[in-house]
Amino acid sequence: MTTERYRIVKKLGEGGWGRTYLVRDRKLGKLWAMKEWKEQESEEADADRERRREEEFRILRELDSPCFPRLVECFQEGGKRYLVMDWIRGTTLEERLAGGGAFPWREAASHAALLCGALEKLHGGNPPILHLDLKPSNIILTQDGPRLIDFGSAVFADAAGGGADTERPFAGTPGFAAPELYQGRRADERSDVYGLGAVLRAMLTGRRPREGQEKPEGVPERLWGITERALQRDREKRFRNAGEMKLALEELLDEGADEETTGERSGKERGGRILTGAAILGAALLLLLSLSYVRNPESGNAFTLPGQAARKEEICTGKRLDSVFHSPVWELAGQEGERGRLFGIRYLFGQAVREAAGYDADTR
Helix, strand or coil: CCCCCEEEEEEEEECCCEEEEEEEECCCCCEEEEEEECCCCCHHHHHHHHHHHHHHHHHHHHCCCCCCCCEEEEEEECCEEEEEEECCCCEEHHHHHHHHCCCCHHHHHHHHHHHHHHHHHHHCCCCCEECCCCCHHHEEEECCEEEECCCCCCEECCCCCCEECCCCCCCCCCCCCCHHHHCCCCEEHHHHHHHHHHHHHHHHHCCCCCCCCCCCCCCCHHHHHHHHHHCCCCHHHCCCCHHHHHHHHHHHHHHHHHHHHHHHHHHHHHHHHHHHHHHHHHHHHHHHHHCEEECCCCCCCEEECCCCCCCHHHHHHCHHHHHHHCCHHHHHHCCCCCHHHHHHHHHHHHHHHHHHCCCCCCCC
């Protein structure tokens, strides 16, 4: 299929209402995403399609955020209707899950928090907009964060109550669409909260959400609890809105970062203590290597420092030991509050040397 102005590059996707293509603008040379609306089998279905097309056009026209595609134009050609909008470069979440499986929990929570922000923009519009079709194929991962696309199921909500009637046929995706949407009940912000909870669950497990799913190893209980709350069948038990869910995610991410920082600091402290201990041990070995063993004619045992004989009183008073214990190695080991431990070890070594030299251990 080729229009007078746009040439198809490839097919991007297909939904219940239409097909989306990547097209090149012959006039501007730019790449766009273009949606071709499907023809329906009956007049009633065709009339419903026209209502949906008009509503999607009006919704896209209202969007003014990099979180969503910008409408370029709407036109009819050859008996078919088309919507042209920004092409958002990136990979769909569906493709990422198929190729890479589950996300690390922190990355999944970060994406979900950003998507909550996108929903806040929709729900906070005048009039509010409900997306009602959150799923991995409708989320594009870009270098600047996730983007929400495909507003074919979106509706304008009542500004006063924040809800919208959904008695029309609903072609949602099982596992991602809120239960009330299939029941023809009034939708509201919590219907999108359900969809986002399902998307987050898919990112954490790498699978389509289902009841009774077990928490994967490594996922915090608190984060799993956020998905449990968002996926409640009774909407009264869900988060009241996307902002409340975002706050829960951001608090978890912030506290997790603090814990990691604390853990990193504790690790550094442990590492410092290990380094200090290693320095002390190294100095002790240096002491042993520095003292050569000689025969003392009086006691049969004595130590001499290299190149000179150790006098009894120097060993007894620790003068020779001081020359070693006050070396740079021991000074280094004595840093970071370890001096008490250092001098305790110094005392033990002094006692050992005195005993080896033939003096009582208590001699000063």
